[in-house]
Amino acid sequence: MRRKSSFLVAAVLVTSAAFVPAAARADATDVKLTATLDRLAPDRVVVLTLTAKSAGGVTDVTASLHYPSTSGAAYDTVRFTRVAGTDQDGTWQAAYHTDIARHPRANYVNALVTTADGATASTWAKFNDCYETSITDLVAEPSVIDADHSDVTVHGRLMVQKSREAAPEPVPDAEIIGDGGALGTQAGPDGSFTFTSRGRFPVTASYGADGPNCAAGQVTGVTVAKQATELSARMTTAQPVATGTDVAVQGRLLRHGAAGLVPAPGVQLTAVIGAGATAENIPLGPTAADGTFTSHFAADRPGPLTVVASSDPFLEDARTAAGMLDVRRPTVITDMKLTPNPGRYGQPLSISGRLGALPGALAIGSAPLVAEFSANGKTGWAAAGSGKTASNGLFRLTTGAAKRDGYWRVRYAGDSAYMALTGKPVDVDVRYGTSIAGFNASPEPVAKGKTLTVKGQLFRYMDKKLPGPGASVYLYFQAKGSSTWTQMAVVKTASSGWFGKTFKASKDGTWMAAYKGSSTYLASNKPTDYVDVR
Template sequence: MSRRGKTVKASLAAAALTAASTVAPAAAHAEIHDAQLTSAFDRLSHDRVATFTLKAKSSDGIVDVEGAVRNPADAAPYATLSFTLVDGTNKDGTWQATLQTDVEHHPGANIAQATVRSADGSTLSPAAAFVDCFLTSVTDVGYAPKTIDIEHPDVTYQGRVMVQKYRDEPLEPAEGATVKAGNGSARTGTDGGFAFTATDPSMSVAVARQGALCGDSAPAPLTVVKQATETTARLVSVRPTAEGADVTVHGTVMRRGSAGLVPVSGLSLTVDYRQDTAGAAAAAPASGDWWPTTGADGTFDASFSVTRSGRLSIETPGTFYLTGGSVDLGRVDLSRTARISGPSFSPRGPLAYRGSLEVTGTLAGDWGPIAGAPVFLEFSTDRKTWTRATYNKTTATGGFDFFTADAHTEKDGYWRVRYAGDGLYKPLVTPPTYVDVRYGTSIGGFNASPEPVKKGKSLTVKGQLFRYMDKKLPGPGAPVSIYFQAKGSSKWAQVAVVKTASNGWFSKAFKASKDGTWMASYNGSASYLASDKPTDYVDVR
């Protein structure tokens, strides 16, 4: 079928569609149901009588069926129908009516509509269509040339249009009928013959329904030699804006004619831009000229706006005379630089073995926070091989908060935050931050006794140092500092340093001189964190 001239179908299907769209029931009631109106019409019979059959049911009984016939071209009905019950009862029956058709005055699609009334006053209006016209045939079709191209498109058609009015009568010429093919047309002569030339041809010759004639068509299959197209295009500019970027493309479409390349004018192209959506919701369609049209010289310009990076191509459609194709302009990178404020590590100093490490920060871009973005906390012992410790997504304000306490916090190492990037922002990683991991310690069983103690008598300060590795163990050979704060004073004085025994216990005797508080503290080492600082008050009398 031609791109411009479509085969004209017989008017029967069109009339049926018209009837279906214009004769919906005026009202539907439960009292009348299963109502259906059908039509039967033999266009080749001499009597040309249409018969209408109504089947309907009603629990209250149908008391009246009447009908009317109209032509969609007329405002009012041109005939009435008188229905008679021919089978069954008024509660479940069949009614019929007939109409002597008039093809000269009411040709084409006609609509019959029945009005069914039940004893309780309910009504229903089913409808049916029939087409009244003389059967038409397009015969003896010839055309030349059989092969065409864009440089030689003219085709001359010839043939005859014949009409059959009755079944037992031969075909006769249809004089004055309009025949079309593509942009060419002619009216038939007294012998039904026609001849005309189309400069924009089609693959069929058609007679539309006209007057008392039905429509018909005959194939005229042409061989079309398509010429190849060559599309060139380049990205002229990408101008970033707060919303995304304005992209401008310039190009040319040429065809390979018999004498060389020739511009293709008036051709509508398609800009195909596949936006990145990884790590973000699919981008909404952007605005702009996505369907540029070539000018007289075959050139085109397209300007459109996009919000994310993506891949750009220009699609050239295939036409009746030309092949299609596409040109890939590659990737348009609109990625901008993101930044991470922080990250901040807590605790700031050495981290306890298998302790809790919290890392916080904010991810932002050129125009504010980046929300809902995946960010990763990574760990390495040598700054070469990195493993992912945990994962999170940024909040509406771009913030992230990692909290980890696992095998990664068993050893010293480096930590960093990675943002994978998306179609709008480039990926980034923060500089490595070194975190020193040490074993935790604590002092248990701390006591200064006796209590109270007489002035000048001896008192003993003791306790046990523990270290925490995979389990709680005594801390041997470690220096523990003992402090004293006299009653009423705000200053602590270091009064002794003692080493723990193999079982972690330490002990030191002092001469009691005044009331005050005793405290013990392990100050840590390269492998161990400082301990807690338990205290004990002693009353000296």
């Protein structure tokens, strides 16, 4: 049986670094305080040793003792004497007889160092004044356990020794803590105890510090016959994924038990991304009662994904490949514009914007892009133009001839570093183009008061150039020297697209015709003709 050295110690030595209050002048440096107590010595004297340096010299060292914490009231003070070195670099010491009946276990010492110029520095140390306890005659049955047979019955005795000259004696009615959930087991009058540990390893027996007694603990000699395991795992999230995407992995852990292959519940799992020193470990949580698991984690790096089942004391470690994690930076299209809108029938459109990667919209240069069209914006998307981004991520794509209303978008196929992206569709209304030809105001010049005829012909551009019948054409006049256009008439075009109107000539100026368009046709050009009236 192996003892825990942390539980059984004959002397305590605690060192504390100096703490200098903000308001004090820090003349004293390298201030350290130790408290040494031989707990088996009959006189129970704690030796306090302080070392310090000071350019001006240390003039006084005192200490106050506090219980049961640093915030507890001081119950005594001691003065130190220099035992080595000089006032500028020396060692000071004090001895104090402890009172275990009044101040058992944790005691705190606050030393105050004063230097020649009045500066002070303080530091803390701790000593544990208690009687040595131990667990003896420890027996565990059985000595070998496994996942199917994990119950262990533990017997032992709790003993206390108050000095080297005194023999150990039982600690009656003490609470013994046994790993495996056996809490509250009481030692008998002779210090003996018995408890059962269930499903835990290592199996230990321990006693918490109580009254004047120190804490004690011991590990039993029980060993485990580990069972082999079988682990399956796979990612269920489609790859690739953008950085930060929630990735799901699921699988099952089984063990080779006494009854064959059975579930292994409650085993902690870890996802390992990558390999070697750069691998990243991500906790996945425990397996369910049937050995299955479905776990999630945020993807932040690419690489092979391995699921590991380890650290279970009753099972052999297991690991299995769960797939290749393909993590890429998310992308975004900003400042997207589509012109003209409405578009002109049979003419290309221009799509511009900027392609970047998140976070920060870092420019993605030389990236191939495709312009796509769909009549309803949901299905039937077809490529209708392509191009590449410039080094600053900017792009301008020219589409094919637009011949019907519909939706346009930009698609980026992505690459090994960046996620694919489909831009938000933009609705484009395509209308037939129009123009006014043969516009003329005549005669020129014309006598004042005589008749002036203004006429022209409206055309529409479908799959070929055709007259524009039944359309409203607006006629405007701007007198010489004026900057204002005045509407003079609205006329309808004939079946041939011709329109005309007569006016009485009154002053010099410019005539203009304009067709303002409709839901089917774009507005026309605005031809003008200057007339000299004499």
